[in-house]
Amino acid sequence: MSFSLRQLEFFIAVAETGKISSAAQRCNISQSSMTISLQNLEKILGAKLYTRHAKGIRLTGFGISFLEHARQIMDSVQTALNSATQQPHALVGEIRIGITDTIAAYLMPNVLQAMDQRFPALSMILFEDDQEGLERAVLARTIDFALMVTSNYQLTSSTRVTPLLRSKRKLWISPHHPLQKKEEISLVDIAEQNYLLLDMEGHIATADMFWGKYQLTPSIKLQTKSIEAVRSMIALGLGVSILSDFSYRPWSLEGNRIIRRDISEQIPDLVVGAVWIADKPLVSQVQEPIDFIKNMVDPPSSL
Structure with a gap:
């Protein structure tokens, strides 16, 4: 069976x-x-x-x-x-896409493979930078659009955003962490633990926002730009962190297990979007790849 x-x-x-x-x-x-x-x-x-x-x-x-x-x-x-269901499309030419390092690591490999099959005659050139640098590149028209975490960054009114996916934030912990014994985990519980704070792509501002909303302060053991360092320390039981499903992997580099738990308070979702210049109508050579990526990462209906 x-x-x-x-x-x-x-x-x-x-x-x-x-x-x-x-x-x-x-x-x-x-x-x-x-x-x-x-x-x-x-x-x-x-x-x-x-x-x-x-x-x-x-x-x-x-x-x-x-x-x-x-x-x-x-x-x-x-x-x-x-x-x-997605047959090759006849778009031709070149498209310039800006990406952050998070997007490069967790989104682009599968997206690029699928886009190569969908648009075989379209040459895709990638540029990696931080959110501020990509916004400048969009406004300067040196790239056609950028893929970035838009929920952690305040864009100017000169840009437009097409949301691509929403990802829930959860508590990442070791399977043997004491909090695993609790049926429900709150921010008060988490504030008492060694907290690992990821410092990349506006994450700190978002963390400050939801901790401040509940008038709590985490006990920060480490602030780092390395998500792999956070992952390894969580898996060893050395700390916990609140991170999104978007960047979740069940194992650290050393092969130790990481699990996720829901948090009782409402934590804002991580949102990934395509950013483009407001005063420039999207041509099909740009609009169709954006629509394709959105459909790929957030299909309109489930199986």
């Missing part, structure tokens, strides 16, 4: 919302149907995926591990569908 993609979709929805009722609403099915489907999935796998508590569900250790596999399967299926 094997599980279905629909069952994986239900499980991912439950894991991301933390509630059977919310997941059922998101997937447009009844709560009882959602529960039965998940019970059948557990029977197929021969293991419990989650436990219930007063405010929702909590993934088991097996459930946390299986969630990553489920996401990888769904991503692979979506990539295959995109490849099958």
Whole structure:
């Protein structure tokens, strides 16, 4: 017996919302149907995926591990569908795209591969800079558009933004961290831990905003521009951090495990957008690649 993609979709929805009722609403099915489907999935796998508590569900250790596999399967299926339905397009010429280092690391490899297949006659030239430098390049018309984290940066009125994806921020911790014993984790809990503060692409300003909103101050053990340093220290249990799903990887460079937990307070999402100059209408050579990237990273409908 094997599980279905629909069952994986239900499980991912439950894991991301933390509630059977919310997941059922998101997937447009009844709560009882959602529960039965998940019970059948557990029977197929021969293991419990989650436990219930007063405010929702909590993934088991097996459930946390299986969630990553489920996401990888769904991503692979979506990539295959995109490849099958998107035929090569006849755009020709050159397009200049600005990117930040975060975009270069976590978005561009898959995007470039897909765009090469979609627009084989279009030459894509990439320029890497920080957010301020890319905005200057957009206004100077030395690049056609820029891909950057727009939620962490205040753009001028001379630019326009096409949002591409939203990514939820969560707590990153070691599987053996004491906070793992808590059913619900708050910013008050996190403020008592050794905190690892990532200093890149406006992240500090965003962190100051949500900590300040609740009149809390984290106990900062390390402030660094290296996300790999943060990842390694989290995996070793030396600290925690609030970071987005966009840059999440389940393992450190040393092969140690990192997991994510929801936070009870509302934390602003990370938003990635395409930035272009306001007074210059987008030609198809620019508009179509932007639309393609948006559809690729944030498909209009789920499987």
